[in-house]
Amino acid sequence: MNERVSSMSAVAKDHRGQSRLYRSMVELLDQAGVRVDGPDPWDLQLKDPSLPERVFTHGGLGLGEAYMDGHWDARQLDGFFFRVLRARLDQEVRPLRLALHALRMRLFNLQGFERAWTVGKAHYDIGNDFYEAMLDPRMTYSCGYWDHASNLAEAQEAKLDLICRKLRLHPGMRLLDIGCGWGSLMGFAAERYGVECVGVTVSKEQAAWASARYAALPVEIRLQDYRSLDEPFDCIASVGMFEHVGRRNHREYMEVAHRCLADDGLFLLHTIGKNMRDTISDAWIDKYIFPNGDLPSVGQIGDAVDGLFVVEDLHNFGADYDKTLMAWCANFEAAWPRFEQRMGERFRRMWRYYLLSCAGAFRARDLQLWQWVLSKKGLIGGYRRPEASS
Numbered sequence: 480m481n482e483r484v485s486s487m488s489a490v491a492k493d494h495r496g497q498s499r500l501y502r503s504m505v506e507l508l509d510q511a512g513v514r515v516d517g518p519d520p521w522d523l524q525l526k527d528p529s530l531p532e533r534v535f536t537h538g539g540l541g542l543g544e545a546y547m548d549g550h551w552d553a554r555q556l557d558g559f560f561f562r563v564l565r566a567r568l569d570q571e572v573r574p575l576r577l578a579l580h581a582l583r584m585r586l587f588n589l590q591g592f593e594r595a596w597t598v599g600k601a602h603y604d605i606g607n608d609f610y611e612a613m614l615d616p617r618m619t620y621s622c623g624y625w626d627h628a629s630n631l632a633e634a635q636e637a638k639l640d641l642i643c644r645k646l647r648l649h650p651g652m653r654l655l656d657i658g659c660g661w662g663s664l665m666g667f668a669a670e671r672y673g674v675e676c677v678g679v680t681v682s683k684e685q686a687a688w689a690s691a692r693y694a695a696l697p698v699e700i701r702l703q704d705y706r707s708l709d710e711p712f713d714c715i716a717s718v719g720m721f722e723h724v725g726r727r728n729h730r731e732y733m734e735v736a737h738r739c740l741a742d743d744g745l746f747l748l749h750t751i752g753k754n755m756r757d758t759i760s761d762a763w764i765d766k767y768i769f770p771n772g773d774l775p776s777v778g779q780i781g782d783a784v785d786g787l788f789v790v791e792d793l794h795n796f797g798a799d800y801d802k803t804l805m806a807w808c809a810n811f812e813a814a815w816p817r818f819e820q821r822m823g824e825r826f827r828r829m830w831r832y833y834l835l836s837c838a839g840a841f842r843a844r845d846l847q848l849w850q851w852v853l854s855k856k857g858l859i860g861g862y863r864r865p866e867a868s869s
Contacts (some may be wrong), residue, residue: 484832500531511566511726513559521558526550538572543763543836547828556832557805560839594611595609601770603660603682609822610661612814613807618661618688621719622800622848634799639667644865645792645852646714646745648672655679655712655739657705658720662689669696678813679703708735721750729783737787740855746788748851751800752776754844754845768833778849788853791862797841797848805840 505515514522527550533541553559563569566638614620615635623634624641634826638738642664648654650673656665659678662685668674674696680686689700705720724732731743736746755775765772775783777793784790811834840846852862 498528498531500535501528501740504531504534507568507571511562513562520555521553521562523559524552524554526552535572535606538762539569539768540762543767543832546832547767547825549700549828552853556835557801557838557842560836562839564840564843564845567841574775583587600682602681602768604684607661607684607688609764609818612817613810614661615661617666619663620660622751622796623797623803623806625799625802631803631810634803634806636667639664640671641865642716642718642747642850643672645850646716646747648674648714650674652713653677653711655708655715657708657715657728657736658723659685659689659700659715660719662693662700664687664716664718665698666693666696669693669698677701679705679708705732705735708739710739711741712739712744713741715740715746716749717747718749719751721748722774723769724775725771726775726779729775729779733741733787735854737855744854745791746853748780748849748853750775750780750851751797751851752780752847752849754847764833767829774846777849780849786855788855789852791854791858792850792852792864794850794852794864795847796850797844797846799848800841800848801838804834804841808834808838858863 508515508523512521513519515525516522520777527545527548530545530550533545533550535541537544559672607845610618610620612670615623615632617632617635617639619639622638624638625634626637628634628637646654647670652672652674654665654668654674654676656662656678659665659680660682662678665676665678666689669676677699678689681702682690683702686700686702689698693700717736720734739824740746751774753774753776756778758776760769760772760774781790808831811830819827841848852864854862
């Protein structure tokens with residue numbers, strides 16, 4: 480057995496010394512200050528000599544799958560991705576095999592009515608107990624607001640309160656939450672601001688959990704696609720759902736919000752965003768985490784609201800998502816022994832890769848988090864963003 484291990488190690492060392500792809504990977508990572516088998520916590524520790532070929536053949540998809548397979552590691556995975564994405568190395572590796580993924584994204588409506596339910600089953604329905612262990616007590620699965628917060632629960636309540644104040648909620652109003660998740664915004668708004676709420680989601684697990692949690696409040700949870708909404712509301716919020724709408728449906732989404740919003744109402748859109756219009760979703764994220772996701776750019780959102788809404792305010796606090804994701808990952812790691820037997824080691828590596836690669840992406844400012852405040856005709860006298868509460 481020891482002879483076999485020694486033989487495998489020798490092959491790996493020889494492969495490293497001889498492979499052109501290995502040398503190319505080393506040179507590429509060096510641009511980001513990342514070394515192969517280096518001493519820093521963000522350095523890539525190579526476990527299998529096939530990694531360079533997987534990366535240059537399959538790009539980010541190959542890198543992620545190799546991590547899930549245990550073919551490489553980094554003690555500080557978020558630090559690895561921060562450096563790689565800050566150096567824009569993802570733009571240096573564009574294998575032809577990902578061209579089909581790009582073509583599929585651009586030619587087909589992957590978020591049409593029938594496909595819209597896929598992400599609910601694949602991602603949000605994996606177990607409410609799992610998300611309870613990872614998220615804050617209100618089950619808020621979106622970026623927290625950390626200006627005056629010292630922990631995840633405080634950051635999420637600060638975000639929910641900020642949304643309510645941006646929407647100028649007051650008792651008696653009727654709020655629509657498009658993509659309501661586990662109902663945290665609606666529960667908070669009903670409790671603290673005395674409003675009546677309707678939320679729609681494509682996740683059966685979310686709908687069941689939220690309906691039970693907020694049964695005593697004026698909160699209605701519907702298992703419903705946003706496209707079928709057609710009733711009046713005083714104000715609308717959508718928090719962390721627009722990432723699933725898709726560029727071919729942006730305009731229809733805005734038309735739905737426009738027809739449901741009161742003429743003097745406000746619409747708050749909270750969404751992750753990308754820096755460039757003509758890019759596609761990460762192939763690994765699309766395959767393993769958020770199927771058919773499609774992050775919008777500022778320009779794409781601008782096109783979608785053209786002639787429908789006035790942009791009253793645009794607020795970027797994307798750096799706060801780094802802290803939020805790191806807090807989720809800490810909760811996930813602490814709770815993992817409860818889920819290990821049910822979900823297995825490959826899921827653990829997949830989920831860790833998801834959380835920490837995204838944390839690194841927000842830290843590198845490769846991804847953004849925007850809150851847009853929109854009105855139909857523009858508020859007389861203008862809109863003033865409320866100050867963050869301390």
